[in-house]
Amino acid sequence: MTGNHTAESATAGKTATVIRYAVLFTVVLMAGAFVENPYYLQVLTFIGLNVILALGLNLLMGYAGQISLGHAAFYGIGAYGTGILTANYGISPWAALILAVLLAVIIAYLVGVPTLKLSGYYLGMGTLGFGMIVHILIREWASVTGGASGLVGIPSLSLGAISFESPRNYYLLVWFTVLAVIEICRRIVCSRMGRALRSIHDSENASRAVGVNTSDLKLKVFVLSAALAALAGFFYAHFVSFISPESFGFIASVRMVTMVVIGGMASIWGALFGAVLLTVLPEVLHSFADFEMVVYGMILITVMIFMPQGLTRGVIDIYERSKKGKLQ
Amino acid sequence: MQEILQYLFSGITSGAIYAIIAVGLCLLYNSTELINFAHGEFVMLGAMGLVTLWVHCELPLPVAFVITVAGVSLFGLVFERFAIRTVKTPDPIVLVIITVGASILMRGGAMLIWGKDPMGTPTFTDLPPLELGGAMLLFQSVWILLAALVLCLALHLFFTRTLRGKAMAACAISRKAAWLAGIPAEGMILLSFMMSTGAGAVAGIFIAPVTMSSYDMGTMLGLKGFCAAMIGGLGSLWGALAGGFLLGILEAMGVGLVSSGLKDAVAFLLLLLILYVRPGGLFRATEAARF
Numbered sequence: 301m302t303g304n305h306t307a308e309s310a311t312a313g314k315t316a317t318v319i320r321y322a323v324l325f326t327v328v329l330m331a332g333a334f335v336e337n338p339y340y341l342q343v344l345t346f347i348g349l350n351v352i353l354a355l356g357l358n359l360l361m362g363y364a365g366q367i368s369l370g371h372a373a374f375y376g377i378g379a380y381g382t383g384i385l386t387a388n389y390g391i392s393p394w395a396a397l398i399l400a401v402l403l404a405v406i407i408a409y410l411v412g413v414p415t416l417k418l419s420g421y422y423l424g425m426g427t428l429g430f431g432m433i434v435h436i437l438i439r440e441w442a443s444v445t446g447g448a449s450g451l452v453g454i455p456s457l458s459l460g461a462i463s464f465e466s467p468r469n470y471y472l473l474v475w476f477t478v479l480a481v482i483e484i485c486r487r488i489v490c491s492r493m494g495r496a497l498r499s500i501h502d503s504e505n506a507s508r509a510v511g512v513n514t515s516d517l518k519l520k521v522f523v524l525s526a527a528l529a530a531l532a533g534f535f536y537a538h539f540v541s542f543i544s545p546e547s548f549g550f551i552a553s554v555r556m557v558t559m560v561v562i563g564g565m566a567s568i569w570g571a572l573f574g575a576v577l578l579t580v581l582p583e584v585l586h587s588f589a590d591f592e593m594v595v596y597g598m599i600l601i602t603v604m605i606f607m608p609q610g611l612t613r614g615v616i617d618i619y620e621r622s623k624k625g626k627l628q
Numbered sequence: 629m630q631e632i633l634q635y636l637f638s639g640i641t642s643g644a645i646y647a648i649i650a651v652g653l654c655l656l657y658n659s660t661e662l663i664n665f666a667h668g669e670f671v672m673l674g675a676m677g678l679v680t681l682w683v684h685c686e687l688p689l690p691v692a693f694v695i696t697v698a699g700v701s702l703f704g705l706v707f708e709r710f711a712i713r714t715v716k717t718p719d720p721i722v723l724v725i726i727t728v729g730a731s732i733l734m735r736g737g738a739m740l741i742w743g744k745d746p747m748g749t750p751t752f753t754d755l756p757p758l759e760l761g762g763a764m765l766l767f768q769s770v771w772i773l774l775a776a777l778v779l780c781l782a783l784h785l786f787f788t789r790t791l792r793g794k795a796m797a798a799c800a801i802s803r804k805a806a807w808l809a810g811i812p813a814e815g816m817i818l819l820s821f822m823m824s825t826g827a828g829a830v831a832g833i834f835i836a837p838v839t840m841s842s843y844d845m846g847t848m849l850g851l852k853g854f855c856a857a858m859i860g861g862l863g864s865l866w867g868a869l870a871g872g873f874l875l876g877i878l879e880a881m882g883v884g885l886v887s888s889g890l891k892d893a894v895a896f897l898l899l900l901l902i903l904y905v906r907p908g909g910l911f912r913a914t915e916a917a918r919f
Contacts, residue, residue, distance in 0.1 A: 361721075365721060367721050367724055367725070369724075414900075414903075414904040415900075415903075417904075418903055419720070420720030420721070420724070421662075421663040421720050421723075421724060422903055424665065424720075424724040424728075425663070425851075425899065425903065426899075426900060426903050428665075428851065429851070429855075429899045429900050429903075430896075430900065432851070432892065432893075432896050433896045433897065433900075436889070436890075436892055436893045436896075437893070439889075440887075440889035440890070550847060551732075554732055557725065561725060590739070590740060591736065591740070592736065593732045593735050593736025593739065594732075594733055594736035594737055594740065595736075597731070597733025597734070597735075598729075598733060600725050600726065600728065600729025600732070600733075601711055601729040601730060601733065604715070604722050604725045604726045604729065605711065605714050605716070605726065606716075608715075608717045608722045
């Protein structure tokens with residue numbers, strides 16, 4: 301894994317990255333220009349939201365090796381934060397964005413300090429418990445959140461004269477954010493911080509021994525991934541204008557983990573792939589809703605047994621091995 | 629006062645269930661140091677199995693009980709053989725994702741087989757509720773309490789009196805040393821998986837008559853069982869029993885005295901508190917024996 305990244309920071313890798321970006325950028329623009337069907341634009345927007353979620357969780361799980369089974373809580377905090385502020389109190393959505401993300405950051409900090417001291421199974425249980433508490437709170441605090449019946453009347457976004465009410469404009473808004481987030485994540489991953497994160501994944505004690513402040517770094521990345529989830533929650537709330545607790549429960553957390561696992565832990569482009577696959581699959585398979593859990597379960601088990609680095613990474617490894625075999 | 633007693637009774641009933649679930653988790657943790665996130669799903673399978681065999685197929689209760697427990701244990705064996713033993717890199721993060729995946733898979737499968745509607749069963753015996761100090765105790769609660777105590781006693785005897793139990797305890801202490809002494813460690817792990825999932829099924833069977841059984845009941849129960857096991861200090865049999873009762877009673881008091889919406893939040897707040905403050909369990913100070 302580490303070998304790949306040193307290669308990526310080399311010049312050859314740099315041109316490849318630039319090409320990838322150019323391709324992605326063109327694809328995003330072309331889709332924005334030529335896709336007319338509002339349904340397709342909606343699906344593309346959801347893909348963008350899931351990419352933001354997957355990228356955030358990927359930093360935490362894939363790079364730092366810290367599992368979170370309650371990440372939908374931050375998604376929910378972002379969505380409900382902005383929903384409550386704009387629908388109930390009439391605050392401008394952009395001010396609500398800052399407040400909602402700030403709220404997620406503060407909560408992530410307060411939860412992260414004790415939780416990230418845990419490791420392995422205990423961290424899984426701790427984050428799972430946190431996610432459940434937030435879900436219960438959203439469901440039961442009906443006077444503020446609307447309870448189980450959900451929160452309605454979240455306004456659509458607009459910036460000056462530009463209205464994001466049309467699916468095309470919203471699609472472009474979300475995807476430009478996605479491109480920015482991808483770039484931020486790439487810079488973090490290729491920086492000293494990214495290397496330190498990967499060293500925590502390999503051995504926390506060893507990285508502490510070479511002078512990495514592991515607890516501080518884990519907390520930073522946890523807060524960052526929470527902020528990204530809240531950002532996705534913000535876009536989700538203003539896109540669908542109606543939110544209910546079901547979107548932020550345990551299954552939502554598992555879906556996020558599945559995206560990261562498919563995409564390959566510790567791969568930005570893989571996270572993109574995982575998000576695309578898990579958004580498109582339910583749209584293509586009509587009866588998917590019934591099989592959703594079975595499919596996620598199968599994916600998680602098989603990928604983890606055979607390719608613990610994640611599906612994308614695993615497939616690339618197999619491909620490279622077969623190429624080497626041919627050369628010999 | 630009467631109300632408090634009533635809450636206490638309902639707390640003891642659910643506490644006994646949590647205790648059985650926690651005991652199952654501890655059994656597995658002791659021999660593999662694995663925490664099975666899918667444990668609650670085995671509880672669900674137990675409840676669903678009983679509903680199917682006893683209510684729908686009209687088998688006599690003891691027969692349905694035995695078939696269900698055996699069936700779920702067999703499922704546990706399959707789970708260990710195919711999903712756990714095949715793992716190349718048994719890091720906790722990998723095993724967490726695998727067991728979470730198994731839990732989602734079983735939940736989804738149960739939804740496809742049994743549908744989404746909750747199903748009820750009659751109580752095991754038609755006896756009227758007992759009246760103690762003005763509060764009512766369902767007779768099913770007596771059965772549940774008996775089940776928890778008998779299970780713990782049986783496991784205690786198994787680990788202290790039988791050769792196989794002692795072999796398993798040896799595996800728990802050091803797998804390599806046990807292997808050197810001629811104990812087939814892999815077989816012991818398989819056995820502890822079967823016992824753990826079997827205990828889960830027992831919990832499911834006994835809880836079926838007091839709550840409705842549905843495909844999604846397992847996650848919550850599994851987490852509460854884990855919470856109880858953590859309170860008792862993971863790995864200790866009697867600690868798990870005490871932790872289960874403590875959690876059940878606190879939860880019932882929370883429901884009765886504060887709000888019923890908070891029922892599930894109590895367990896998780898307690899879980900987080902325990903994880904942060906005393907990860908070794910409440911009773912670790914007295915150095916509880918592992919078995």
